[in-house]
Amino acid sequence: LAVLIRGQEANAVQPSPPSCSLLTAGRCFAGTQNVSSLQKDEAWKVNVRIHGCDIEQGYLCGTMEALNVPLADTPVVTFWEGEIVDAKNYTFFTGKWEASAEDDVRHWSKFPSFTPLLSQIEADGGKSVDLSNYPYIFMRWKEQYFVNVGV
Template sequence: MPSRTSPPSCTLLSVGQAFVGTQNVDHSGAMKEERWTVHVRIQGCDLRHGTLCGSMEALNVPAAESSVVTFWEGEIIDNINHTFFTEDWANPDTDLKHWSRFPSFAPLREAVNRDGGKGIDLARHSHVYMRWKEKFFVNVGPDCGLTIAGFYYLCFSRVDGTIRGFYYDPNSSPYQQLELRATTEGRNGHSFGCYEFR
């Protein structure tokens, strides 16, 4: 079995980094698609233990009177601390269906299908795979019109700093797509809403 190391540090996947983009929600049957503006800020990142956390702000959500801010915790798929199989939140079939929606995952699929991809060294891969689970609402109550019962499958490109993801919750619209790009916000004098987590 090849030796495995944690993914090398990346300035675009570090504390303070901001991302901006959209989440598309297709309400099948309602012939209606919602597109929310989303801001993400990484608050913590520990590559050695394969964890990260941050805040996510969703704007222009029809059911909410204001923007909705959540705090999330994430797992970095490194085959040391976390594998492609979720275990707690989804089954292996659901995992494979979601990971397979990322083109960069195609060369890894067979190995992951066989044994979870435990033998794959992801340290030098062009993409970093993650799961983000929203833990609580920061600025609104749970009756804000959004749910945080599910979690995100995510693929971060080391090349251009983009993140593409899919939200999974068996009780919500399937394959809600999240698309984010890294910004220089907060790193050159711009500001981002600051929230204190207790």
């Protein structure tokens, strides 16, 4: 799951890597998760809560509650761990979960804010991209387990 958060403090003086009040424990976000397969195309309403974040290590974790999952009587809650794309700890290339570089570029290209970075990503894999003052935070989340199964 690739995620993008738009920062609101683009003019603030920040250390590298940038501090971010958007990614602190307890912060909540609401949105949709687009689910697509050969048989369906759905958008689930989701609520996300950040439980932990280590900007220096490029790590974060939290829970995601999906509200309108077909065939589920109650919201589905999962725990996820994430990687913040910072060119120091993690680049735009996943390098695991059977994701190819082409898959990653195709996926990140769905975000208009990725487009200005594309040529530099293709040139060196994004290792020299300076995201410290970029007004967006790119991250990938991997759901680890269900929280409320059997409850």
